[in-house]
Amino acid sequence: MTPAHRIGYLASTGLFVVGSAYIAVVAYGISRAGFDDPIVDPTLAVMESLTLLSAPFIVAVMASIYETASRDRKVFGVMALVFAGIMAGLTSAVHFVTLTAGRQTGFTVLEWPSTLYAVELLAWNAFLGLSLLCAALVFVGPGIRAVARWSLGVAGALSLLGTVGPIVGDMALQRIGMLGYGVGLPVAAWVLSRFFRRNEDR
Numbered sequence: 001m002t003p004a005h006r007i008g009y010l011a012s013t014g015l016f017v018v019g020s021a022y023i024a025v026v027a028y029g030i031s032r033a034g035f036d037d038p039i040v041d042p043t044l045a046v047m048e049s050l051t052l053l054s055a056p057f058i059v060a061v062m063a064s065i066y067e068t069a070s071r072d073r074k075v076f077g078v079m080a081l082v083f084a085g086i087m088a089g090l091t092s093a094v095h096f097v098t099l100t101a102g103r104q105t106g107f108t109v110l111e112w113p114s115t116l117y118a119v120e121l122l123a124w125n126a127f128l129g130l131s132l133l134c135a136a137l138v139f140v141g142p143g144i145r146a147v148a149r150w151s152l153g154v155a156g157a158l159s160l161l162g163t164v165g166p167i168v169g170d171m172a173l174q175r176i177g178m179l180g181y182g183v184g185l186p187v188a189a190w191v192l193s194r195f196f197r198r199n200e201d202r
Contacts, residue, residue: 008064009196012189015057019186022050026182041103048095055088058128061192062135068196069138076137083131090123112171125162125177132156132180132188144195151191155184 001009025046029039039047062084066077094116111117133156139149162177164170 002068004064004067005196007060008068009193011057011060011064012192012196015054015061015189016186016193018050018054018057019182019189022047022054023182023186025050045099048099052092052095052099055092057189058131059084059088061189062131064196065135065138065192070140073138073140076134080131080134080138083127083134087123087127087131090119090127094120094123112166113169118166121163121166121174121177124181125159125166125174128181128185129156129158129160129163129177132159132185144191144198148188148191148195151184151188155180155188158184 025043026039029043029047032043033039059081062077062081066074066081069077097116132152136149136152136156139145139152158180159177160180162174162180165172165174165177
């Protein structure tokens with residue numbers, strides 16, 4: 001297994017584990033707060049910590065996809081990596097603020113409408129969506145490559161569609177994006193872990 005495949009396998013597996021844990025924590029939070037009331041600490045703090053943890057995994061996965069891409073597909077790989085880097089920087093900044101200064105000052109960050117919440121949605125809906133769609137274009141052919149292409153593409157498209165919510169001010173529409181990065185991303189991560197595990201060459 002090459003270093004790129006090894007890092008890709010470890011990062012995608014880690015992303016799948018973190019994503020699955022996030023789903024479980026969100027489900028627990030909703031069971032306690034319901035759909036109408038916001039999830040609060042300590043559940044919210046766990047969710048934000050998992051989000052911070054997921055950011056470097058996403059960058060590592062995209063770096064591995066770029067490194068293992070064929071020569072004529074590397075342009076899509078580098079675009080996926082750049083978009084992932086922007087996404088990771090934005091969401092990390094938002095959640096570092098919420099976990100530190102936000103809690104110490106009583107400033108609620110992740111309630112709509114909120115400037116920092118808009119930044120968070122820009123990260124996860126727009127830039128992650130673009131990253132996933134570009135990553136999907138790296139994978140050509142049948143088998144596990146086709147499954148990776150479709151899982152990344154669907155997750156990316158749903159994430160991008162979620163931007164409609166904050167743009168029109170209807171956050172119910174943003175739940176489309178949640179399906180993309182909340183459910184589609186862990187699924188795509190699991191598929192990618194299988195791809196990297198098989199140690200396929202270009």
